[in-house]
Amino acid sequence: MSSATPAAWQQISRFGRKVVSARLTSSRFGNISMAIGDKIHITCTGSMLEELDESQVVQVDLGGTCEMDRIASSETCVHRAVYRATANKAIIHTHSPYAVAESLLEMSEVIPLDSEGLIFLGAMPVVQGHFGTDELAVAVSAALQSHKACIARGHGVFAAGNSLNDAYTAACMAEHSSQVRYLVKAYPSQAK
Secondary structure: OOEOOHHHHHHHHHHHHHHHHOOOOOOOOOEEEEEEOOEEEEEEOOOOHHHOOHHHEEEEEOOOOOHHHHOEOOOHHHHHHHHHHOOOOEEEEEOOHHHHHHHHHOOOEEOOOOHHHHHHOOOEEEEOOOOOOHHHHHHHHHHOOOOOEEEEOOOEEEEEEOOHHHHHHHHHHHHHHHHHHHHHHOOOOOOO
């Protein structure tokens, strides 16, 4: 078994707890990864993000599929495509409820209405593709070339950055801005 290095799985575990604690996703939904050299350290499929240990984070090859893909997250192909198409070194995928709702209400992008979201995040493309497919991998990797986060329609946020901290910040901002937008739009007479 190709386990992640202690430093990698411990960082991923720390952010797994943060993601669930912040209600960005439910326990077994979502995934987290880091690219280190020619390897991706990624959560295993079905892992409980708030209870990750060294057996639930594995190494897969950055260059292409490998034997460990069979137990790695079902979104491994998406993470691999993002790392190959961008300079990002960390990805957090959440099933954030307000972001998912906004992805079902908006056609092509979710534009924050709050000042912080506008400044620090900008528009979030809404991308198509069933989870774990090459179609989704192509769409997410293209969107994250020029955005910090995107939302897979009906599925969830993919946030990326130079570190897990950067990706977590983008994931938090994506959900916060989506929630503000949803609440403002719920009162049409108040929306601008």
